Amino acid sequence: MNQEELETIEIELLLEGIYRYYGFDFRNYAVSSIRRRIWHRIRAERLTSISGLQERVLHDARVMEQLLADFSINVTEMFRDPGFFLAFRQKVVPILRDYPFIRIWHAGCSTGQEVYSMAILLHEEGLFDRTRLYATDMNEHVLRRAKTGTFPLDKMQLYTKNYLAAGGTRAFSEYYTVKSDQAIFEPFLGDNIVFAQHNLATDRSFNEFHVIICRNVMIYFDETLQNRVHDLFYDSLCMSGFFGLGNREGVVCTSHANDYEEVDGLEKIYRKVR
Numbered sequence: 001m002n003q004e005e006l007e008t009i010e011i012e013l014l015l016e017g018i019y020r021y022y023g024f025d026f027r028n029y030a031v032s033s034i035r036r037r038i039w040h041r042i043r044a045e046r047l048t049s050i051s052g053l054q055e056r057v058l059h060d061a062r063v064m065e066q067l068l069a070d071f072s073i074n075v076t077e078m079f080r081d082p083g084f085f086l087a088f089r090q091k092v093v094p095i096l097r098d099y100p101f102i103r104i105w106h107a108g109c110s111t112g113q114e115v116y117s118m119a120i121l122l123h124e125e126g127l128f129d130r131t132r133l134y135a136t137d138m139n140e141h142v143l144r145r146a147k148t149g150t151f152p153l154d155k156m157q158l159y160t161k162n163y164l165a166a167g168g169t170r171a172f173s174e175y176y177t178v179k180s181d182q183a184i185f186e187p188f189l190g191d192n193i194v195f196a197q198h199n200l201a202t203d204r205s206f207n208e209f210h211v212i213i214c215r216n217v218m219i220y221f222d223e224t225l226q227n228r229v230h231d232l233f234y235d236s237l238c239m240s241g242f243f244g245l246g247n248r249e250g251v252v253c254t255s256h257a258n259d260y261e262e263v264d265g266l267e268k269i270y271r272k273v274r
């Protein structure tokens with residue numbers, strides 16, 4: 001047996017232990033990124049082996065929290081990939097206008113920038129009052145930050161640029177007030193957002209939605225988990241509902257390829273047709 005095979009066994013044992021003890025299921029995450037993050041944690045804890053990390057993680061919940069933070073990559077921006085929000089505004093919003101009530105699920109919402117962006121967009125389009133946005137993530141620490149609706153002030157220049165490229169028509173600064181180095185977003189934007197912990201790898205559907213958005217999350221999953229999560233989204237979406245994946249993913253290689261028609265080919269926005 002070579003070193004690589006041994007490492008694979010150690011990784012599998014570590015992930016199995018985490019699942020059985022803590023309930024977090026990383027067993028079907030893409031191996032290359034999981035391996036990188038495991039070795040990062042091994043070095044940070046001044047350990048030398050994956051087995052050493054397993055021992056530490058199972059006996060010290062603090063190390064598990066650190067590893068959870070390592071595994072859940074939280075990079076996000078307001079109006080990230082503005083073309084997605086522009087396409088949503090131009091191609092989805094006109095259809096949503098006929099809906100009396102709209103439920104949107106942002107799965108893997110990280111620190112909340114994506115769902116706050118959607119709240120702003122819907123507010124400008126006059127749809128916010130009849131929308132309930134459900135923003136979920138497996139990581140309760142990022143959810144706690146998301147709930148504050150407060151983002152770093154030094155990011156506002158980038159977020160303003162994104163907002164304008166996404167079809168925003170106002171002064172972005174209308175939406176926040178500044179307190180020291182933070183931008184505090186208008187509290188009304190949070191009124192129709194429900195934040196909740198939900199793990200796509202282990203939890204079930206919890207409602208039926210008119211729109212599901214899941215961007216930059218499934219890229220960290222292996223094919224088996226991606227397919228399982230696609231089943232979950234399919235089951236959670238109303239007929240004719242919209243499914244937004246963003247420009248790095250798609251449904252073509254999944255078992256649901258024929259269940260959706262394309263609304264925007266570049267930004268991978270689909271509509272459930274069967």
Ligand SMILES: C[S@@+](CC[C@H](N)C(=O)[O-])C[C@H]1O[C@@H](n2cnc3c(N)ncnc32)[C@H](O)[C@@H]1O
Nearest residue numbers: 072073076108110137138139199200201215216
């Ligand atoms: C890179 S962020 C994407 C944030 C946002 N969707 C965006 O595109 O800007 C990925 C998020 O997915 C979350 N995540 C990873 N695995 C998950 C799982 N199994 N269930 C729910 N959320 C998960 C992470 O905690 C992280 O906050």
